[in-house]
Amino acid sequence: MTITPYFVRLVPMVLLCVTGDSHAQQSKPGKKPAAEYTVTQWASDPAIARGVAISVSDRGAAYVTTAFRRKQSSLDIRRIQNWVKTDLSFTSVEDRRAHYRANIGDLRGVPDRDKNGVSDWKDLTVQKDGVVQVVDKDGDGSADQFKVVDTYSSEVTGIPAGVLAVGSDLFVAAEPEFFRYVDGDGDGLTEKRQKIADGLQVHIGQGGHNLSGVTLGPDGRVYISLGDKGHSVKTKEGKVYHNPNSGAIFRCELDGSNFERFSLGQRNAQELAFDACGNLLSMDNDGDYPGEMERALYITEGSDHGWRLNWQWLGKQDFTKISGTKPYNPWMQEQLFLLGFFLNHTKAIAF
8 A cells, every 4th residue: 555645835845755555664674764755846836935825626736825915915013013002993804994094104114016106005905915726737746837716915905824625616714704716617727706704804913813724624614713813704694703802713614604603712723623533623822921821722612712812912001101000911810821711611621
């Protein structure tokens, strides 16, 4: 039997192959073990120069999302901290859009990308991120076809940090939106774009706290993870999920219907994984406070893992600046990040 799992590093993309059966891989006495891995470059092209996420379809096509906008056209609040309090006041993506359109010209460091002589919100729409289909068309072991499936470049667009190929469909997390692409005629190229959800990035937030981790669950539904930039979503079925200061895990059916919130309170659980028993696990970033720890999460339906974005910026409160009194920090002072709190207060367990 030959076992050939594939691990891909982007730009250049590298194919790592493990070959040989279990007997062949056992070294014989007195002999040097044979090399178990062969690393070759599979694809390299400017189209995937800033690859973020990858998924390989059943037909062998790789779908790569790219992020040319990160911390440039997709802003990072750490670089514009005079906007922190305004950013925290947003309760919807439209609040953020309106602020950009009215105030982006006052922000230093935004170049005149559209060359019209004015720095304004339109300069945030020039750079484009996207998802690219990469194929080895002639079967020689190297990719030779690069086709852009879609691009994303609105003034409120983050980066497309998650992608998943399932059958002939493709799911892409391009905050604040989540899309499904359908290949109806089976030719390997998508013809239809379906917007599954919107409102999945209320705040400017920190770069890297994105909508990501698109994963197929054992229940046949698609799961995604949203960082702590918050959400305000109204589904096509009329349900409203509104928590502008919280990350969350969402899921939907394979046809894009029944989009729902599975869990909330994560800070930045970028990767989702199911174990053999169907339990959902992830790793979560800490809150950047001294003495705090990263968290490994066991995520159950309906759970709240405790983190809120506004706790990141407690020191920005006016009374703190005036009085010099440190603000009350629930995350640290109540030790919400520790195992004991969750054992006693919620269905979620951090271990």
